[in-house]
Structures are given as structure tokens and as C-alpha cells.
Amino acid sequence: MTCIEAQSLITPFINDELDIQRLEAFMNHINHCGECKEELEVYYTLLTGMKQLDDDKNLSGDFHMHFINKLKKTEERIKRKKLQKVRKRIILICSILMVSIITSISIKEYVVDDIINEEQQQQINSNDIHLRYYFFRDRDSDLERYITQNYEKIIKLNTNNPYNIKK
Numbered sequence: 001m002t003c004i005e006a007q008s009l010i011t012p013f014i015n016d017e018l019d020i021q022r023l024e025a026f027m028n029h030i031n032h033c034g035e036c037k038e039e040l041e042v043y044y045t046l047l048t049g050m051k052q053l054d055d056d057k058n059l060s061g062d063f064h065m066h067f068i069n070k071l072k073k074t075e076e077r078i079k080r081k082k083l084q085k086v087r088k089r090i091i092l093i094c095s096i097l098m099v100s101i102i103t104s105i106s107i108k109e110y111v112v113d114d115i116i117n118e119e120q121q122q123q124i125n126s127n128d129i130h131l132r133y134y135f136f137r138d139r140d141s142d143l144e145r146y147i148t149q150n151y152e153k154i155i156k157l158n159t160n161n162p163y164n165i166k167k
Contacts, residue, residue: 001029006036020081
């Protein structure tokens with residue numbers, strides 16, 4: 001900030017009309033530029049004295065001390081605003097993190113339950129297929145074994161009595 005810009009902000013500073021960004025830039029300039037600080041003190045003394053006269057108050061005897069207090073309060077206000085901004089960001093980040101965690105847990109439960117149910121269903125289907133296979137395989141093999149062992153008897157029975165008529 002240049003001295004001309006700082007001088008144009010003296011009255012808004014005294015009347016507490018500056019936003020926090022402009023106030024911070026103004027205070028940085030005032031703290032580093034002795035001429036602007038001296039001019040600010042003169043304006044502060046004049047405007048504060050005139051305001052006190054307009055309000056029919058007794059004039060304060062120590063305008064310099066009031067000026068120093070205003071500068072300190074302004075610095076504290078800037079620090080509080082910065083801290084408040086950091087706190088808001090931390091709270092926002094924590095809120096987003098909590099929502100993310102809760103959402104991921106919910107999704108995990110939903111997806112994992114579906115996967116487990118699907119795996120169990122596949123296992124049941126697989127077991128059912130194996131049981132059927134073993135049941136029918138054993139049955140077929142028993143029938144085949146019987147036929148091979150008794151093939152000749154079966155052939156003789158069928159040739160002697162082709163229509164399976166019982167006598």
C-alpha cells in the first residue's frame with residue numbers, strides 16, 4: 001500500500017468503516033511508515049476532539065494514549081478475525097471429514113453385506129449343484145454297475161420273454 005492510499009483510508013479507519021483486508025493492509029503500512037502514522041495521529045486527535053465537542057462531552061486530556069489504544073485494539077481485532085477464519089476452516093474440514101467417514105461406513109456396510117449375501121448364495125448354489133451331481137452320479141454308476149454285472153441275465157430274460165409277461 002502506498003502513502004496516498006493509506007492517507008485516503010485515514011478517515012474510514014477512524015470511523016471503523018474498513019473491512020478486515022483493507023484494515024490489515026492499512027495497519028501494516030502505518031506500522032512501517034512513520035510519516036503516515038504521525039498524520040493518522042493528527043487526524044485522529046482532530047476528528048475525535050471534534051466528535052467530543054459535537055456530543056457535548058468533556059475533552060479528553062490524553063489523545064495520544066487513546067490513539068495508541070485504538071491501534072492496539074485494531075491489531076487485536078485483526079488477530080481475532082484471522083483466528084476466527086482459521087477456526088471456521090478447521091470446523092469445515094472436520095465436518096467434511098466426519099461426513100466422509102460416516103458415508104464410507106454406510107457404503108461399506110451396504111456393499112459388503114451385498115457381497116457377502118452374493119457369495120453365500122453362490123456357495124449355496126454351488127453346494128446344491130455338487131450334491132445333485134454326486135447324487136445322480138452315484139445313482140448312474142450303481143445302475144451301470146448292476147447292468148454290467150447282470151448283463152447276460154438281462155439279455156436272457158429279454159430274449160426269453162420279450163414282452164415281460166409274468167408266468
